[in-house]
Amino acid sequence: MAKQTIPVQKNDIIEVEFQDMTHDGSGVAKVNGYTLFVPYGLPGEKAKVKVLKTKKAYGYGKLLQLTSESEFRTEPSCPIYNQCGGCQLQHLTYEGQLNYKQKQVQDALARIGGLEHVHVHPVIGMEPPWRYRNKAQVPVGEEEAGLIAGFYQKSSHRIINMEACLIQEESNDQVVNIVKRIANDLGISAYDEQEHRGVLRHIIAKYGKQTKEIMVVLITKTKDLPHKKQLIERITKEIPNVKSIVHNVNPKRTNVIFGDETSTIWGEPYIYDYIGDIKFAISARSFYQVNPVQTKVLYDKALEYAALTGKETVIDAYCGIGTISLFLAKQAHKVYGVEIVGEAIADAKRNARLNHIENAEFAVGQAEKVIPWWHKQGIQAAVIVVDPPRKGCDEVLLKTIIAMNPERIVYVSCNPATLARDLRILEDGGFETKEVQPVDMFPHTTHVECVALMSRVEK
Structure with missing residues (x-):
């Protein structure tokens, strides 16, 4: 040959x-x-x-x-778009982005899941598709002129200094620039990952879209935060609405952002925000959706697919801090949420109390172990909601869902490829995919979220 x-x-x-x-x-x-x-x-x-x-x-x-040129080509609005690795699609008009994402979902379902028959709705976009991220998480570096902060250049660990990011809330841009300037004035050095020396590794800004509250998180290599008193005084003076300043220590030679030691050095350990009418406490380490406007759109669709009447028991696998669980609890008889991260479950319980929701119960553990245990205890869910990480659902969990045989499955996904794989397994187990609704949670990036509705096939 x-x-x-x-x-x-x-x-x-x-x-x-x-x-x-x-x-x-x-x-x-x-x-x-x-x-x-x-x-x-x-x-x-x-x-x-x-x-x-x-x-x-x-x-x-x-x-x-x-x-x-394509009719969908446009001039990127960001001056550092070709250097920064944060966005991938600014050269594509927003209409073109939504078409691309719908096709991405359709192609994955057909190629990976053999689900050509499933109707994929047009992507629900955001208007305007800018300034949506409520969390800035930027590495800090150093040049001759002083400290820099920004996103990494594509396929590298070289920091592109950034004064403004068009997909960030403007308040977060201001926080990063102010903290960078204050740290520079005080002579606080940046962490050098090659030499594993220096102090300031990352600046994180969190912003409550509805409350306008701000949290500043400083991540350092050293346990000691140099000029701590002056740093706090200037941050609280120069940043309006700051409610919390948190110090995290990460002494390890690693790309992981957070270290194990976290302390609130000024103000409260939480800021608050709302998705719809549900209030959430947001800590430095807790996961909270970065686009709360589109999260509401996503969760409203998940609720619509769940079709709750107030009589149902619902299981929410991979429940995180209880965001979807608490939405479901407003319309369900009882909701059980499970999540492997203990801190997230502590937040979920706190958020339930914060909203006076008493029909939601949360457990720490692997969904594929906890849910079968619940099943043995006689808990029978009419609706099971899954919102897994990018790797999708554990195979044992999918087998458990099939064995529990709920009336409906609502699958919230951030990865069309693993969504297609898992829907195929569930279809082979006796369920039918009715429809898929993509939602654009992250305009100008390639990411797309989906909500899929599955129903039990009656034999």
Whole structure:
């Protein structure tokens, strides 16, 4: 059998036409059947491309010049878009982004799950699709002129200094810039991950969309926070609405942001915010949806699919701090939530008390172990809601759901690929996928959230 030759070589400059986009937003071109991935290419466009790297089945290229443009191409609004790795789709109009995300979901369901028959609704977008993130989490570095803070350059750990991020709440931009300036004035050094020395690793700003409350989190390599008193005095003086200043210590040589030691050094350990009419306490470590406006849209759809009458028992797997559970509890007879992270369950219980919700019960543990135990105790759920991490549901949990045979399953997903895989397993176990509703929680990025409704097939 003749050895297959690659039709392009490194450093070749070629003409291509883009046919598709990958899950990470790169353009896909074919050269005599050979696949080339090129960032910033859009379907239907023709371009001159330089080949950067070749492998046996595919290669990578760099966009040099467009010879014909897509109707959905637009000029990115962010001046550092081509350097920063935070957004991937600003060169695509918002209408184009929503079309791309719907296709991404449809393709995953068909290719991975064999679910071509499932109706995927148009993506519910956000208007305006800017300034939505309520949490800024930026690494700190140092240049000759002083401290810098921003997101990492694509595929690197080089910090791109950033004065403003167009997908961040403006208050968070202000917090990061003010803290950076104060730390610089006080001579607090930035952490150097190559040398594993220095002090300030990350600045985190959290913002309550409804309450306007602000939390500042300072993550340092050292247990000692230099100039702590002056730092607190200036932050509280210069940042309006700051309610909490938290210090976290991470002495390890790691890419993980938080260390094990967290203390509130000024104000309260929580700020508060609302999704709909439900109030949430947000700590430095607790997970809280970064786009509360679209979270409300997502949860309203999950509630609609759950179709609760007030008589049902509901199980919420991967419940986190109880966000979906508390929405469900308003319309259900009883809700059971399970989550492996103990701090999240403590937050869920606190949030239930905060909202005077007494029909929600929370347990710490692996969903695939806790839910079967509940089942043995005689708990029978009419509706099971799952909202797993990107890796999707554990196989044991899926088997447990099939064994419990609820009337409906509401699957909230942040990854179309694992959603498709899990829906296939549940379909093979006696359920039918009725419809899928994508929601754009993260405009200008490639991420898309979905809510899928499944019903038991009556035998």
